[in-house]
């Protein structure tokens with residue numbers, strides 16, 4: 001089941017790329033394993049997946065113990081400051097940073113263990129009250145402060161679109177994230193540009209790719225019923 005799902009997902013990603021004339025290599029697939037069992041995770045790794053996403057630090061720590069350090073581990077869920085120490089230990093990319101305060105804790109912890117922690121800024125593009133993420137108009141300010149930290153690197157932006165039946169409805173939120181990234185790269189005077197646009201999940205990744213996503217986070221389409 002997982003193998004078939006992954007194969008058909010890869011074909012759909014390829015079709016979306018073709019549709020808008022983007023090279024397939026542009027798109028990084030992060031398999032979100034929060035609801036997956038260990039055997040299924042091992043299977044996607046056998047099938048060439050390199051990036052695993054988890055939404056809770058505790059679950060990730062348990063799986064990391066079994067699976068190890070070979071795949072890149074992505075934290076895609078909200079991070080509480082009291083979990084920063086465990087998160088910095090195992091995650092290659094923390095995608096859910098949405099405040100200077102959290103960034104400062106991550107920076108401190110990274111320095112303590114001699115690591116430079118890569119992160120994304122999570123942006124609440126739909127401005128839903130229930131969602132984490134920085135307001136789009138606060139991102140520049142947050143980036144300016146974070147760029148003063150030595151042991152953290154901002155690699156890009158992440159957003160979670162609202163759950164809707166028609167993925168066309170979330171296209172504007174993906175567009176907001178892309179435009180924000182381009183704007184930041186145009187005005188920012190730090191030495192590194194934001195490259196990653198992490199957007200698109202099982203229900204909406206095709207629209208996200210059309211809008212410029214280069215990192216899709218997929219769970220149910222691989223580990224669910226397809």
Ligand SMILES: *Cc1c(COP(=O)(O)O)cnc(C)c1O
Nearest residue numbers: 032055076201202217218219220
């Ligand atoms: C669960 C989750 C995903 C994967 O969602 P699916 O609908 O299962 O593909 C992606 N991103 C985040 C932040 C998640 O929490």
